[in-house]
Amino acid sequence: MSTSLSAEPATANAPKLKSVRARGTWQQRMTTEIAIRDFTFRTDEPERVGGTNSAPTPMEFVAGALNGCITVVVETVASELGLTLRALETSSHAHMDVRGFDGTADVSPHFQDYALTITIDVDADEPQRSELVRQSEKRCPAINLVRDAGVDLTIDWDFGTAA
Secondary structure, three states: OOOOOOOOOOOOOOOOOOOOOOEEEEEEOOEEEEEEOOEEEEEOOOHHHOOOOOOOOHHHHHHHHHHHHHHHHHHHHHHHOOOOEEEEEEEEEEEEOOHHHHOOOOOOOOEEEEEEEEEEEEOOOHHHHHHHHHHHHHHOHHHHHHHHOOOEEEEEEEOOOOO
């Protein structure tokens, strides 16, 4: 006779994966047309490095994507915590050592440091603000991607009034 212990179903802790897909097509002179779902956009490089300066660079899009990602997460967490979000602005400033891209030094070609400022107007007391910050930083995929890459990331939360 065998006995079994009660256990959670095998799927309870199984990963719940979401696919993210993009397709890029070279347009010449460092320009790429990107297709994601029903959307298209371009990336380009400044003229001084051979591009046409017709669109943001891929790494500028990465910075913009981080801003968009944390905004979605803050809105989601604030709603879950029952907080009223009145305004939210983000600003990113990062540095890259271009010698990595150029192949002239053994340094990483991605961001070396990254400063993110989040200016938020929300009806929250100090404990609620702390929880909003903790959960938002923990749950933001883009922030964690940058952190996991070893980038020196600083995040400044300004609970003043966003414009």
